[in-house]
Amino acid sequence: MVSEAARPVVTTRPDDTGLGARIDGSAIGDSIYRWMTTAFALGIPILLLFIAIEIGAAAWPALKAFGFGFLTSSDWDPPHNIFGAAPAIYGTIVSSFIALLIATPLALGVAIFLSEFAPSWLRQPVAFLVDLLAAIPSVVYGLWGIFVLQPLLRDHVMPLLSAIPLLGQTPLFEGPAYGPSMLSAGLILAIMVLPFISAVSREVLMAVPRSQREAALALGATKWEMISDAVVPYARSGIIGGIILGLGRALGETMAVTMLIGNVHKISASLLAPGYTMASLIANEFAEATGDLHLSALMAVGAVLFVVTLIVNGLARWLVWRVSREGQS
């Protein structure tokens, strides 16, 4: 009897006053929230647009002066106001490519080990250590590269590469081993992008449903067949996403590369020879650029880097889209 009497009091009160007021309040709150999030979301493309316009405007004098030759010429002569960015463009692409070539299999191996083979007591600590690689400042990588990696490469690895029959005779490993080189820059980049690729790959591998693993095992697959036929293909588009993330980082990395690549305006086929990247070029010369055309040329390098990054990302995204569509349609 007591509860019967009490119930109407409890249910009517919020209906009459509180709940009605709450609906009005939340309608206003909803619209404020919607406008705010819309503004934030629009802010990003607007910002991007402004950056593009600003860089484009600053780069225009140099691009007008040198035209398409800016992309193909190797002459970079600030005193005579002659600028061609081909070695830097080449260096950015080649060093990033070397980085991915080395980092991708390693990172995938780490990710597969951690998600499929590692006992649970080992998984967390190792994953943490690999992720920690991403937290090291790039100038520290540069120093380590100069004092540890570069001497090691120069004294032991590079002579070995040149000594490989056939491959060592190709232009790829030609010439004396100084130390500062495309190879050492690519290698340091590989170490730097590895945690990105491996962290993303590990997450997507661990997200592969148990039902997919069981499907393969129940058909008589070995553990290796299960991983290579069911787990990795299922995670494929996510893994490619991780590689893109690493690539984006490699293309834009400045400090460590500047310290290791040798900073020479010359395209060399040999990976043992020094080179240049777009980011290094800007970092090295911006403070000392006095002439207007020099400054504009550096901005043009920035614009090219911007466009190369967009193109590479676009290509990679298209690849992901195609790969994931293949599995579904």
Place this chain on the structure above:
Amino acid sequence: MSLQIVGTGNRERGTEAPRSVGSQFPVPDSRHPGNIQAKDFSFWYGPKQALYDVSITIPARAVTAFIGPSGCGKSTFLRSINRLQGLIPGARQTGAIELDGENIYSASLNPVSLRQRVGMVFQRWNPFPKSIYDNVAYGPRINGTASRSKIDEIVEQSLRRAALWDEVKDRLRQSALGLSGGQQQRLCIARALANEPEVLLLDEPASALDPIATQKIEELLYELRSELTIVIVTHNMQQAARVSDYTAFFYLGRLVEVNNTGQLFTTPREERTEAYITGRFG
């Protein structure tokens, strides 16, 4: 396609079947491969015991259904027959499960080759994100069938056996994920059949399907029972009654009763079986 929707299951075999005597019944059908015998099989997840001394004979060329409330151990036992459950960390077992007289838990038996002989279909259909053809061809390919024409032949035959061929023959190269749920589940059955298994385990294969897709699966099991041993776990007692020759009732990790499906549902020997099938718990 002559599925008899009858409440008493045990069809042509019913009258001459011997009276059940504990775990001695049903008896193995020694004329065909694929007889399963569990002997005092117990299973633990870490410290928690999930199965207690299960002894049962699952005869070849028949459908045996496992029924029981959730958590009674029926799925654990089913998944122990292809050693899939043993992959869970901390899992261990005692006793034996014999497939045609050979203990599947003996050290000399490779679980990979066991699973080629004992196929499995899961509650939630799980085709690979590949083409229909590649899904069915997966088993034969990893198990060493290299000839293309042979694989073509196996794929067609398996899809026919799973009553899916006519629906998919014109789109074998399209993704399996474009099929309906019921079709995907029959594709999974075809994929399991492509290995030519002696035993087919089904873990609630129709519980997520609509009635029409369910009926197709049940008709399929009815057709397949003349070819191999079929073990099905189901929550649905009507389904057990419709498709199975024998029914085993599990409760709290123990095998309570196993009998001809008709007899189990009409004259259960155990009090708990009767309580369950009449809906007093579960």
